[in-house]
Amino acid sequence: MRLQDKVAIITGAASGIGEAVVRRYLEEGARCVLVDVKPQSDLARSYADLPAERILAVQADITQRNDIQRIVDISVERFGRIDILFNNAAVFDMGPLLDESWDSFDRMFSVNTKGMFFLMQAAARQMVKQGHGGKIVNMSSQAGRRGEALVAHYCASKAAVISYTQSAALALAPHRINVNGIAPGVVDTPMWAQVDGLFAKYENRPLGEKKRLVGEAVPLGRMGLPDDLTGAALFLASGDADYITAQTLNVDGGNWMS
Numbered sequence: 074m075r076l077q078d079k080v081a082i083i084t085g086a087a088s089g090i091g092e093a094v095v096r097r098y099l100e101e102g103a104r105c106v107l108v109d110v111k112p113q114s115d116l117a118r119s120y121a122d123l124p125a126e127r128i129l130a131v132q133a134d135i136t137q138r139n140d141i142q143r144i145v146d147i148s149v150e151r152f153g154r155i156d157i158l159f160n161n162a163a164v165f166d167m168g169p170l171l172d173e174s175w176d177s178f179d180r181m182f183s184v185n186t187k188g189m190f191f192l193m194q195a196a197a198r199q200m201v202k203q204g205h206g207g208k209i210v211n212m213s214s215q216a217g218r219r220g221e222a223l224v225a226h227y228c229a230s231k232a233a234v235i236s237y238t239q240s241a242a243l244a245l246a247p248h249r250i251n252v253n254g255i256a257p258g259v260v261d262t263p264m265w266a267q268v269d270g271l272f273a274k275y276e277n278r279p280l281g282e283k284k285r286l287v288g289e290a291v292p293l294g295r296m297g298l299p300d301d302l303t304g305a306a307l308f309l310a311s312g313d314a315d316y317i318t319a320q321t322l323n324v325d326g327g328n329w330m331s
């Protein structure tokens with residue numbers, strides 16, 4: 074059990090990668106605070122088979138200032154402390170650069186960048202107060218490594234995650250709080266169903282074609298599955314990563330080399 078008795082907050086816990094990571098952390102002995110903007114009934118349905126005494130489901134929107142502090146307060150109230158933050162919630166959108174809107178920019182940056190940063194800050198304040206170090210894992214993307222003509226805002230919002238990960242790692246190193254990121258490639262989750270639909274619209278393709286093509290282009294020969302991300306999520310949250318900080322690890326079947 075690599076996370077025995079650790080307390081972990083996981084955002085975006087009702088879907089995709091977040092849901093897979095919750096299951097992995099629970100298997101490894103953690104107590105988990107599951108955060109999602111979706112109703113608690115969605116969270117409850119996803120986790121009906123898991124040990125209720127080690128789970129706290131919180132409906133919260135990480136773009137809301139009050140919700141950020143509420144996530145931290147309620148975690149401490151229920152489990153006494155916070156050891157791990159898996160900072161994973163995000164939204165996707167895309168469109169031709171010349172048509173990109175303020176609204177789309179605001180939506181993506183408020184969740185993917187601002188919400189990510191301020192939840193990291195709030196959790197870190199609690200970890201500093203506790204004085205026992207901690208682990209923060211921020212979800213970036215291969216989209217954060219390189220711009221894309223149709224995906225400008227999302228790419229930029231995820232590049233910012235890599236930069237904040239580096240700055241926070243340096244700021245929090247004296248407190249023995251490790252801050253690292255993960256950059257997935259293409260992962261078969263509900264988010265990718267949306268991505269595929271948007272590529273179909275803007276590249277005039279049949280539905281499903283983009284998804285098939287990106288899967289075939291991965292050096293390891295397929296799209297990732299949510300479970301493919303859980304090994305890195307566990308490693309970076311565990312004591313095995315005590316001497317690793319400020320890194321963003323590519324978990325993408327070989328798509329990106331850095």
Ligand SMILES: NC(=O)c1ccc[n+]([C@@H]2O[C@H](COP(=O)([O-])OP(=O)(O)OC[C@H]3O[C@@H](n4cnc5c(N)ncnc54)[C@H](O)[C@@H]3O)[C@@H](O)[C@H]2O)c1
Binds near residue numbers: 091161212256260
């Ligand atoms: N799927 C991919 O191909 C892929 C690739 C690279 C990076 N990622 C990143 O991995 C992470 C997880 O992606 P996924 O594919 O599992 O996505 P997903 O859409 O399946 O899950 C994201 C979850 O975040 C929640 N969420 C959205 N906005 C929120 C908010 N304001 N407050 C709280 N919760 C909110 C959603 O309700 C959803 O349950 C994201 O950061 C995403 O950018 C995904």
